[in-house]
Amino acid sequence: MWYSLSAVVTLLCIASVVQGLDLKSANDQPCFNIPTPKTPKLDEKWVHSTHPMYFPVMSTNSLYRVSLNVLQKEAKDVGFATVYYDACLKWDMYDNGTIFSTGFNGLRKEYKTKTLVDNPDAFTFVGEGGYKDFYSGTLYTTLTDNKSFFFATVCMNNREMSWGVASTTPTLTEETKKKIFDHAVSLGFNKEDFTELKYDTCEN
Numbered sequence: 001m002w003y004s005l006s007a008v009v010t011l012l013c014i015a016s017v018v019q020g021l022d023l024k025s026a027n028d029q030p031c032f033n034i035p036t037p038k039t040p041k042l043d044e045k046w047v048h049s050t051h052p053m054y055f056p057v058m059s060t061n062s063l064y065r066v067s068l069n070v071l072q073k074e075a076k077d078v079g080f081a082t083v084y085y086d087a088c089l090k091w092d093m094y095d096n097g098t099i100f101s102t103g104f105n106g107l108r109k110e111y112k113t114k115t116l117v118d119n120p121d122a123f124t125f126v127g128e129g130g131y132k133d134f135y136s137g138t139l140y141t142t143l144t145d146n147k148s149f150f151f152a153t154v155c156m157n158n159r160e161m162s163w164g165v166a167s168t169t170p171t172l173t174e175e176t177k178k179k180i181f182d183h184a185v186s187l188g189f190n191k192e193d194f195t196e197l198k199y200d201t202c203e204n
């Protein structure tokens with residue numbers, strides 16, 4: 001009895017170790033239209049001069065997809081714990097249209113962006129490498145204070161909508177988080193897919 005029970009426990013442990021990221025259960029809803037603002041929401045000078053920006057809160061879908069793009073791996077080959085403990089994702093955005101995402105102990109991937117003609121707060125972005133389709137699409141800034149964070153609503157090339165927040169600090173105040181979560185809910189994003197990335201175990 002004892003032996004069979006411990007065998008079951010061992011099997012369960014092995015199963016949870018080899019199980020990859022579940023992109024299907026982290027799916028967000030289909031892309032919806034974002035209204036074009038009359039004046040820009042985002043101060044681009046601020047964004048382009050802030051290095052790095054952290055990625056403290058987002059939809060699970062965004063976290064998985066950005067991670068897979070940095071790792072250049074299939075979802076089935078990446079464990080859940082790896083993402084939460086080793087991702088340590090950071091962004092660097094430049095006025096020449098280049099964005100870098102760094103994480104997993106110094107891995108770096110580049111994105112090329114192009115501003116939309118009819119919306120200064122929106123740009124298309126394309127990653128590099130064979131797994132670029134994990135995270136390419138159109139990003140709309142829908143909320144910002146121009147000094148500590150901006151909220152990006154993303155319609156990915158697979159026509160799913162997701163979101164993420166870039167911030168100057170690795171943690172956010174409860175007040176800012178509430179503002180962000182309320183905004184995400186108001187856009188129609190599912191609370192069950194909200195997630196946070198911690199930086200306390202990051203080496204750099």
Ligand SMILES: *[C@@H]1O[C@H](CO)[C@@H](O)[C@H](O)[C@H]1NC(C)=O
Nearest residue numbers: 039040041042043144145146
């Ligand atoms: C942020 O900066 C943009 C561009 O300068 C400006 O139009 C917008 O009103 C600013 N928003 C806030 C909340 O400061």
Ligand SMILES: *[C@@H]1O[C@H](CO)[C@@H](O)[C@H](O)[C@H]1NC(C)=O
Nearest residue numbers: 093094095096097098099112
């Ligand atoms: C844009 O600027 C960054 C930072 O200086 C640089 O690393 C990157 O190579 C540049 N990209 C292009 C396409 O010139």
